[in-house]
Amino acid sequence: MDLLLISEYIFLASLAIFIIAAVRIATRKTIAMGLVGVSALSIAVATILILINKIHGIGFCRDIAYALVLLGPVGTIAFAKVLKG
């Protein structure tokens, strides 16, 4: 195995740990904390999808990552506007 592949797998593992932390934050009782958690979750999942695209060569993962990166913050902003009232 080459060095880059090992680094990518290490980064994948740290993203998985970060996703566990993000889910724990997203399941707090306040709505704003849920927004923070979901915002963190969206970028982590998008990065994981890009890594899967690079490691295994699955093309549509890249498209899903693009959609997630575009729509994740837009959804967060829209829900925050509603929450603000």
Added chain:
Amino acid sequence: MDPIIIIRSAILLISSILLLMSAMGILRFKDDVPRVLYARIHILGVADLACIIALLTLYEPLLAATYFILAPFAAHAIANAYYYGEEDHD
């Protein structure tokens, strides 16, 4: 070995360390800390930057630039909603 490969691997490892530190920081702050949401948004900025650097390393500059532009707006919207919102907070 190609020096570009070594640099890319080092950047990915640094991003991993940043992500692990931010995950630890998010979980270490308890809910009874006053105004803990702002601290968590601040910590998530580190994780956002780690992901942006990693995306640049993985040759996805458009994705990284898009998130680099959108992430501050999302963080500001959350903080603004928490400050002016109807939820109970001190």
